[in-house]
Amino acid sequence: xxxxxxxxxxxxxxxxALARDLVGKKLITNFxxxxxxxxxTETEAYRGWGxxxxxxxxxxxxxxxxxxxxxxxxxxxxxxxxxxxxFNIVTNTENHAxxxxxxxxxxxxxxxxxxxxxxxxxxxxxxxxxxxxxSQAMGINTQHYGKPLEKSENIWLEKGxxxxxxxxxxxxxxxxxxxxxxxxLPWRFYNKQSNYVSIR
DNA sequence: GACAAGATTCGCT
DNA sequence: GCGAATCTTGTCG
Numbered sequence: 001x002x003x004x005x006x007x008x009x010x011x012x013x014x015x016x017a018l019a020r021d022l023v024g025k026k027l028i029t030n031f032x033x034x035x036x037x038x039x040x041t042e043t044e045a046y047r048g049w050g051x052x053x054x055x056x057x058x059x060x061x062x063x064x065x066x067x068x069x070x071x072x073x074x075x076x077x078x079x080x081x082x083x084x085x086x087f088n089i090v091t092n093t094e095n096h097a098x099x100x101x102x103x104x105x106x107x108x109x110x111x112x113x114x115x116x117x118x119x120x121x122x123x124x125x126x127x128x129x130x131x132x133x134x135s136q137a138m139g140i141n142t143q144h145y146g147k148p149l150e151k152s153e154n155i156w157l158e159k160g161x162x163x164x165x166x167x168x169x170x171x172x173x174x175x176x177x178x179x180x181x182x183x184x185l186p187w188r189f190y191n192k193q194s195n196y197v198s199i200r
Numbered sequence: 201g202a203c204a205a206g207a208t209t210c211g212c213t
Numbered sequence: 214g215c216g217a218a219t220c221t222t223g224t225c226g
Binding site: 044046053054055078080081082083084086088101103126130131132133173174175176178179198 | 205206207208209210
């Protein structure tokens, strides 16, 4: 039996429930024969319909957001502040522009490679906490925009670990004050017991 | 064609 | 706690 999560998993309708479920899943990349993997500890849900924080809200379709209208199971990567690559997973079915931002994970494999990519010598939470840091540690950047999350594309997810429901905290999302009332939605989820969380 | 702003991070005060 | 770094994208003229 395969541990790899199939595209159908990402095509669930409820992006908020999916964001919670993704905490504890394992994200793996394999670039240039360097494998890095980590257990996801923090996520945020973004919904195309009725969520001002989403890049694709009000059915806005541009070159950047176009990928979010695809069926779930592909990567949405974009450059923020000209510096940071942010990694999202597109969810739901076609023409529903939902996505989950992966904000932090706990290294499980290839720690040395992560440290090299981050330019760090000692292990500390910021190796892979925070969406920009995580992408850098995993080697993800905008050239992976639109890639299916399959083993053949060198970026995929596996079953990971089960986390007690009570250990997953939901809080307001981060850095989206421009979204007015939607900025208060508790659509950020993180593992209470992990040190690899961007903000508590 | 120009310009403002951003789902962030880090270093300094 | 605050501000700079840095560049793509979207919007407007």
